[in-house]
Amino acid sequence: MSTATLDIEKRKLFVPKLRFQEFDKDWRLRSLGEITNWASGGTPPKDNPLFWNGDISWISASSMRGIIYSDSELKITDAGLKKGSKLAKKGSLLILVRGSMLFNKIPIGIVAKDVAFNQDVKSIVVDNNSTSEFILNWFTAFESKILNMVTGTGIGAGKLDLQDLKTLKILLPTLPEQQKIASFLIAVDEKIRQLSRKKELLEQYKKGVMQQLFSGKLRFKDENGEDYPDWEEKKLGSISNIKKGKQLNKIELTKVGLYPCINGGILPSGYTDNFNTLENTITISEGGNSCGFINFFKCKFWSGGHNYSIEIINLNKTDNNFIFQLLKYNQSEIMSLRVGSGLPNIQKKDLNAFLLKMTSSIKEQQKIANFLSSIDIKIESTNKQIIKIQTFKKGLLQQMFI
Incomplete structure (x- = not known):
């Protein structure tokens, strides 16, 4: 085998299986620590009311649902920020590095507006040659590998070592290619969010209807427009x-x-x-x-x-x-x-x-059951769509990242 052939085979290791056709440059091998800056958060003293119930969202493990962080149940004041926490700027990433959640997944997301965060969370700011959205999807693509790095046993004992994370190797395309990949995957995520919201609204609607039906506030009529017997x-x-x-x-x-x-x-x-x-x-x-x-x-x-x-x-x-x-x-x-x-x-x-x-009326029972079942069918159909798109995205991540 010639040197030229060896060089071609080596280059194949530095390009993904699935790629946008307008890009042809090799991906660069870097360490995560080379392209990012990390910072730790903190918790203001909880026994001082001057630090809490303010306007600044304070992100902890319980707030890390989904991949976009902008709000939380607990909020701190400016005094609380100065006393014990730190601010993550819009566009940065937040990742959980300690807690029981780490035994099942790696909570990580992008900051949609400036938020504070606690000591179990780290902020990640990427350099000018990278995008937060690309790094976020890279973490998702290699989540199983990162889960294997979690140490500790018992409730709340899961831990990711910061230095281990920084030494992880990452292959990076050019900034325009990163942006193209991120933009495409953001569109997929948005579809998942829309369907998830639709499912949530259907579930809320069913819950409300059930409260009306089973409390007797909402009743069906018989074929003659008359009331069914009392429950x-x-x-x-x-x-x-x-x-x-x-x-x-x-x-x-x-x-x-x-x-x-x-x-x-x-x-x-x-x-x-x-x-x-x-x-x-x-x-x-x-x-x-x-x-x-x-x-x-x-x-x-x-x-x-x-x-x-x-x-x-x-x-x-x-x-x-x-x-x-x-x-x-x-x-x-x-x-x-x-x-x-x-x-x-x-x-x-x-x-x-x-x-x-x-109700003792089988006909009224059937009307109620059929109505609620029709909502269940819509919820299940929406859930199947979510799973289908999530599976599609998983396949994309396997082929678009190396």
Whole structure:
């Protein structure tokens, strides 16, 4: 192989798989510390009211949701800024370097307006040959690698070493190419934000409608325009058979199978070729961290040992989906039935005795259930769009960054 061929092969290592066609220059290998300046924040004394409830947003781990930071629940005054915190200017980045969140993700985002920040957060100011938006997406592209750098055990003990971060190697294109990449990815992020906002509004709308429907303030009419009968209280155990599932050993579960195994969690804990519950069944988690969570499975499934299945006794008088929606409306009250000082659990007797205020008219039940289900369909459709675009972006990051 000639020297020229070797040089061409070497250059291929310094260009991404996916690239805008107007760019052809090699990317430059730098360390993150060479192109950025880092600063630590701080916390003003919390026992002094002169430092708090001001107009300056103060970013801590709890404020680091999403990738744009401009507001927070806690705010400090100018005196608080001078006493213990520091200001991150618009256009800089903020990254969390200490806290339990680091065990699952790397919270990092761009500052949309000047904000203060605490000692668990670092500000990053990039040099004139780089853009914050490109660096932000670089962190996202290599998040799994950075997660492996997190040290510490226990609650709140996750930590990223500042010097380790600064020594990370980064391949940089020219500034115009960075701006082009960032602009394209910003458009993708904006679409995700729009859909996320749409989902949030749909969820808020459903919550409001449920409050109106299940409090009796909003009622449907029958086919003659007349009111349905007054609502009455019924015990959950009087309209359903509440059955605790049967435990399956983990070795009996597979990653794929005919039927999901619901062992009390929000998601299936595995799959099996057997089922012990029919489709269209409501479930309530019996114990563990998700204790009291209510779900509705349209397929047949195996009900595990930490799961209750709610089987309606007479489907000609009681609509399954209506009871599911009514139980979801009462989610917090169901969860208040938890007992136990360790991992909580819910007793079957307490579920049997749980009171539901409901209409006895199957037709009114169906109208309510169908209306709420139509909102659920819109929420699920929007969520699928979000996941699809997030997957698309993940693929882009894998090919546009090296």
